[in-house]
Amino acid sequence: MKNPINGLNKIFESRIRLGVMSILVVNEEISFNDLKQMLEVTDGNLATHLVNLEENGFIKVHKGFIGRKTNTTYSLTKPGEKAFTDHIVALENMIKGIK
Amino acid sequence: MEDNNQSGDTLQEIKDIRRIMERSSRFISLSGLSGISAGACALIGAFIGRYILKNYYGTYNSHGFFSGDDFSRLKIKLTGLALVVFAAAFISSFYFTxxxxxxxxxxxxxxxxxxxxxxxxxPLLAGAGFILAMLQYDEWRFVAPACLIFYGLALVNASKYTLTDIRYLGYCEIALGLINMLFIGYGLYFWATGFGVLHIFYGAIMWFKYEKK
Structure with a gap:
């Protein structure tokens, strides 16, 4: 029998990283500040998690400008989308398996 | 026991994901009371508008001739009324939301x-520009249908970013605007139905569906 926990991704054990992925799945592109407001986290905390996700190739970073202010936005990569979907499927299987 | 715990956690995790996805993609705080209050403002506005028009046509008939002064005064009165109604509807619906x-x-x-x-x-700005341009050419007959159609389009467009139910309100407004084109001259009644009655009706449904405890 296939282990239902197989699809679970260690990277998404963090609530904040999981939150970032959940937001990016439904929003094509979103800025650092909007992420911060929605997840209610501090700058430093969010930045660390975003770097982690970027290093894993799950998200893309775009550095842009609005006037002179930097405007960094984030979007999901194809592997990121797949990892997230697999994670959800694994979660659902776990619930089904236990019931 | 441990299994049960884990199941609870997993369920919670899925619920969290769902909540974040919903919250980050749609504005979910739109209140049904906002619809009701905007509808009430529109109905009051329509009654006042009818009164102003009645007065105008009353003097027009008794004088027996057309007065340009009266007509421009009427236009100013109705435009002013429209602005006040819009402001009142906007402020009151903002308050409830x-x-x-x-x-x-x-x-x-x-x-x-x-x-x-x-x-x-x-769509609202496009509609406002269109209506102002029509008035520029003294074309007042299509003002009410244009209001309804552009507002309906705005709602259909907005429904992607908030409670999906407003899409149906949008369809109704567009249909009402198109029907109004067949009954030119009854614009005020269609306008009162679309902006007054439909808003109140829709707001009440939304309130019962999402907010009533």
Missing amino acids: WQKAKKQGLPVWDYTSKRLFWNMLI
Whole structure:
């Protein structure tokens, strides 16, 4: 029998990283500040998690400008989308398996 | 026991994911009371408008001739009325939505509400420009249908960014505007139905569906 926990991704054990992925799945592109407001986290905390996700190739970073202010936005990569979907499927299987 | 615990955690995790996905993509604090209050403002406005028009046609008939002065005064009165009604509807509906957001502990002016606002504004501004241009040429007959159609389009567009139910309100407004084109001259009644009655009806449904405890 296939282990239902197989699809679970260690990277998404963090609530904040999981939150970032959940937001990016439904929003094509979103800025650092909007992420911060929605997840209610501090700058430093969010930045660390975003770097982690970027290093894993799950998200893309775009550095842009609005006037002179930097405007960094984030979007999901194809592997990121797949990892997230697999994670959800694994979660659902776990619930089904236990019931 | 441990299994049960884990199941609870997993379920909670899925619920969290779902909540975040919903909250980050749609503005969910739109209150049904906002619809009711906007509808009430529109109905009061329509009654006053009818009164002004009645007065105008009353003097027109008794004088027996057309007065340009009276007509331009009428236009100013009706435009002023429209602006006051719009402001009252906007402020009152904003108030109820703001209250609901406060209750939910969500910000009113965030990513989702900004997106909703802009997407609603685009068809509305196009409509406002269109109507003002018509009035420029003294073409007043299509004002009410144009209001209804452009507002309906704005709602259909906005429904992607907030409670999906407003899409149906949008369809109704568009249909009402198109039917009004067949009954030119009854614009005020169609306008009162679309902006007054439909808003109140829709607001009440939304309130019962999402807010009643």
